[in-house]
Amino acid sequence: MxxxxxxxxxxxxxxxxxxxxxxxxxxxxxNYVAKDVRRLGATIDVEHSHVKFMGNLTLNLWDCGGQDxxxxxxxxxxxxxIFSDVAVLIYVFDxxxxxxxxxxxxxxxxxxxxxxxxxxxxxxCLVHKMDLIQAEHRQRIYEERSAVIRSRSAGFYVDTFASxxxxxxxYKAWAGIVHKxxxxxxxxxxxxxxxxxxxxxxxxxxxxxxxxxxxTSVTSEVGELNPIYDRHERLSNIMKAFxxxxxxxTLTTPASAxxxxxxxxxxxxxxxxxxxxxxxxxxxxxxxxxxxxxxxxLNTMLAREGFSKAAAGGGGDGFPLPPPxxxxxxNGNGTA
Amino acid sequence: MSDSPVxxxxxxxxxxxxxxxxxxxxxxxxxFRKSEAELSLLGNxxxxxxxxxxxxxxxxxxxxxxxxxxxPRLLLMGLRRSGKSSIASVVFHKMPPNETxxxxxxxxxxxxxxxxxxxxxxxxxxxxxEYFESAFDLEDIFGSLGALVWVxxxxxxxxxxxxxxxxxxxxxxxxxPGINIEVFIHKxxxxxxxxxxxxxxxxxxxxxxxxxxxxxxxxxxxxxxxxIYDYSVxxxFSKVIQKxxxxxxxxxxxINTLANNCGFEKTYxxxxxxxxxxxxxxxxxxxxxxEMCSDYIDVIVDISELYSWDHPSRKRLGEQIQEAExxxxxxxxxxxxxxxxxxxxxxxxxxxxxxxxxxxxxxxxVSVIRNPEAKDKRGLIDMNCRTFQDALNEVFSRSWEEGxxxxxxxxxxxxx
Numbered sequence: 001m002x003x004x005x006x007x008x009x010x011x012x013x014x015x016x017x018x019x020x021x022x023x024x025x026x027x028x029x030x031n032y033v034a035k036d037v038r039r040l041g042a043t044i045d046v047e048h049s050h051v052k053f054m055g056n057l058t059l060n061l062w063d064c065g066g067q068d069x070x071x072x073x074x075x076x077x078x079x080x081x082i083f084s085d086v087a088v089l090i091y092v093f094d095x096x097x098x099x100x101x102x103x104x105x106x107x108x109x110x111x112x113x114x115x116x117x118x119x120x121x122x123x124x125c126l127v128h129k130m131d132l133i134q135a136e137h138r139q140r141i142y143e144e145r146s147a148v149i150r151s152r153s154a155g156f157y158v159d160t161f162a163s164x165x166x167x168x169x170x171y172k173a174w175a176g177i178v179h180k181x182x183x184x185x186x187x188x189x190x191x192x193x194x195x196x197x198x199x200x201x202x203x204x205x206x207x208x209x210x211x212x213x214x215x216t217s218v219t220s221e222v223g224e225l226n227p228i229y230d231r232h233e234r235l236s237n238i239m240k241a242f243x244x245x246x247x248x249x250t251l252t253t254p255a256s257a258x259x260x261x262x263x264x265x266x267x268x269x270x271x272x273x274x275x276x277x278x279x280x281x282x283x284x285x286x287x288x289x290x291x292x293x294x295x296x297x298l299n300t301m302l303a304r305e306g307f308s309k310a311a312a313g314g315g316g317d318g319f320p321l322p323p324p325x326x327x328x329x330x331n332g333n334g335t336a
Numbered sequence: 337m338s339d340s341p342v343x344x345x346x347x348x349x350x351x352x353x354x355x356x357x358x359x360x361x362x363x364x365x366x367x368f369r370k371s372e373a374e375l376s377l378l379g380n381x382x383x384x385x386x387x388x389x390x391x392x393x394x395x396x397x398x399x400x401x402x403x404x405x406x407x408p409r410l411l412l413m414g415l416r417r418s419g420k421s422s423i424a425s426v427v428f429h430k431m432p433p434n435e436t437x438x439x440x441x442x443x444x445x446x447x448x449x450x451x452x453x454x455x456x457x458x459x460x461x462x463x464x465x466e467y468f469e470s471a472f473d474l475e476d477i478f479g480s481l482g483a484l485v486w487v488x489x490x491x492x493x494x495x496x497x498x499x500x501x502x503x504x505x506x507x508x509x510x511x512x513p514g515i516n517i518e519v520f521i522h523k524x525x526x527x528x529x530x531x532x533x534x535x536x537x538x539x540x541x542x543x544x545x546x547x548x549x550x551x552x553x554x555x556x557x558x559x560x561x562x563x564i565y566d567y568s569v570x571x572x573f574s575k576v577i578q579k580x581x582x583x584x585x586x587x588x589x590x591i592n593t594l595a596n597n598c599g600f601e602k603t604y605x606x607x608x609x610x611x612x613x614x615x616x617x618x619x620x621x622x623x624x625x626x627e628m629c630s631d632y633i634d635v636i637v638d639i640s641e642l643y644s645w646d647h648p649s650r651k652r653l654g655e656q657i658q659e660a661e662x663x664x665x666x667x668x669x670x671x672x673x674x675x676x677x678x679x680x681x682x683x684x685x686x687x688x689x690x691x692x693x694x695x696x697x698x699x700x701x702v703s704v705i706r707n708p709e710a711k712d713k714r715g716l717i718d719m720n721c722r723t724f725q726d727a728l729n730e731v732f733s734r735s736w737e738e739g740x741x742x743x744x745x746x747x748x749x750x751x752x
Contacts, residue, residue, distance in 0.1 A: 035434075200653060202643075202650075222647070222649050222650055222651075225645070225647050225649065225650075226642075226643070226645050227645055228641075228642050228645070231642040231643075234638070234642060235639070235642065238634075238635055238638045238639060239635070241631070241634075241635075242631055242632065242634075242635045245627060245628060245631040246628060246666050246667070246670075248624075248627070249624035249625075249627050249628050250624075250666065250667075250668050250670060252667070252668070256667065257666070257667050258666070258667045259664055259665065259666060259667070260665040260666065260667065260669070260711075261664070261665050261711070262662070262663070262664040262665070263662060263663055263664075264636060264639065264660070264661075264662035265656060265657075265660065265661045265662065266640060266644070266660040266661075266662075267656065267658050267660070268640075268643065268644045268645075268650075269643040269644065270656075271639065271643070273664075285643055286653070287650060287651060287652050287653045288652045288653065288654075288656045289652050289653030289654030289655065289656055290654060290655060290656045290657075291653075291654045291655075292653035292654050293653075293656075
């Protein structure tokens, strides 16, 4: 019964050999830490992996080895197999590559093939290994490169990200990618907005459980004034690093480590992090005030129940659709 | 690895004051006194042979050594390329360990003032510096010293370093017997467990043999196995700093009382900035607990950085205690509890030096609790920690001379 609603999205991960495709995949989805990726060998042909993400959404990740010989088969004999039914193409450019023109030619050929078989796919281009560029030149070089990439994209709308496995930019890029893939995001966001307003939160963020990628977030007017723009990615990075530490010291694998709940109260802000749905954490930032913070936490618990009830009722796929009235009810009860 | 200090020689407490007095008289006769200005000249302009110091400074520097503006000092010494600057960068400047590969070799004495729960200076010495040459003023180097940290590269041939260390100990002991000598047997991450123990024992043996030959049976020398790639260097520095804290046993008693009553597995009183702990309960060292506590401080500090921005339109929604407080429950029901300890500005007089160390704003109490019921009794834990905080402030507000430890902490409520 659930299978009918299950969403499987085919995600192609492509780019020149050695550009860092498998490295970033391992960090985001397989709990590697950045310095461990040097252990990875070259990807032979295509490595398939399934990543469960947010309820019913499964990413079917095709990590395509990037050596020239493989690239040729993808474009020739494998063409139909590889490029049909693609939901997302993620193309990785190595910023240090010496053969920019040749890379772009390959990219163009891939895009042409994609247009032939899956014209509705999203295309994301990651300009990778940005840590190797001096900080003051990064923005300029990235902008130049993404302009060139856009000009070779054959009519596809392309999102570009500068990324590096050594900082939070990787999380930003991938959060941007999964954000596009989640069904019913509008509904979730509508719910979160109403919820954030009810509990006076400055910011409410939903994180995916195993990857700690930002699924979506809602920020209040005051919260928008926060001068740190990359805070969501940085949070992903911070929490994931701590998860690794916790796993190491409780003798489990990073995949099974996690947090049940985290409370933080400081004179400037209060933070609550807790499980929301099976696959998400909710992260609340509320202004200081013991009583209102406790209310916010209580309301989150209640909203969670409402959420899972609605999910059992089977409102929609990927993420349940709570009827707005019932939500208001549960919130009303909590604050009373 | 987990409990590095094995050979520990206790320092003679009794005849201390008398000896110190003698050493005062002796010190005045030292032939090679130089002024502070001259020393800094030597330090800063090494190679520049300009040695001219104003004579007024010379006379002024004598009372100054015990004056209130002198900070206790940690000296990092050892042969060149033994890892002194790397240690200083990792511990006090939060440099990621793998970036220390790119550190230039130190050519002058690097003086680093650390403003944390207590102010102290870290002097990083170039390995090739001959500080016993007459050009250097021993009084200025060792005068207001807290501890001498000697770094030995365990992966290298250490005989030379050991010989030099012995020379240093003998000289320093002669004039400044109050100095703690801490030996870091460093870079042990590259050694196998067995080889590590052998090296450790060999070095300890060589040093203590030489010292007892020279007539120093109980020299205050302590040994640690360290590496910047794990937490051992923080652990070792914690032990070094702890010896400089006058009320350590009182603090430990307080923490023990708290930990026993609350069922804490392990409790640390951390200095947030350097992640050195200044006291802990007296249970055996548990590296796993230390790592988690220390990383959890990182999490809280990093998150605070993201959300502590100032803006007039940020309004509070009610009353709240001023100190930060946080806890996390992990997948296996382990709880890590953190509480900031900054109610008052406190004054902590330093060991044997009459220096007031202000500001314990940077202290925080971190505990690991492995009791699934703990998360329901958070209120009680919080209350106990507050009681501990009051006791802590009371300890620190007492002057060192009065000495008597406050009998507190009995008021912590017990979790049943």
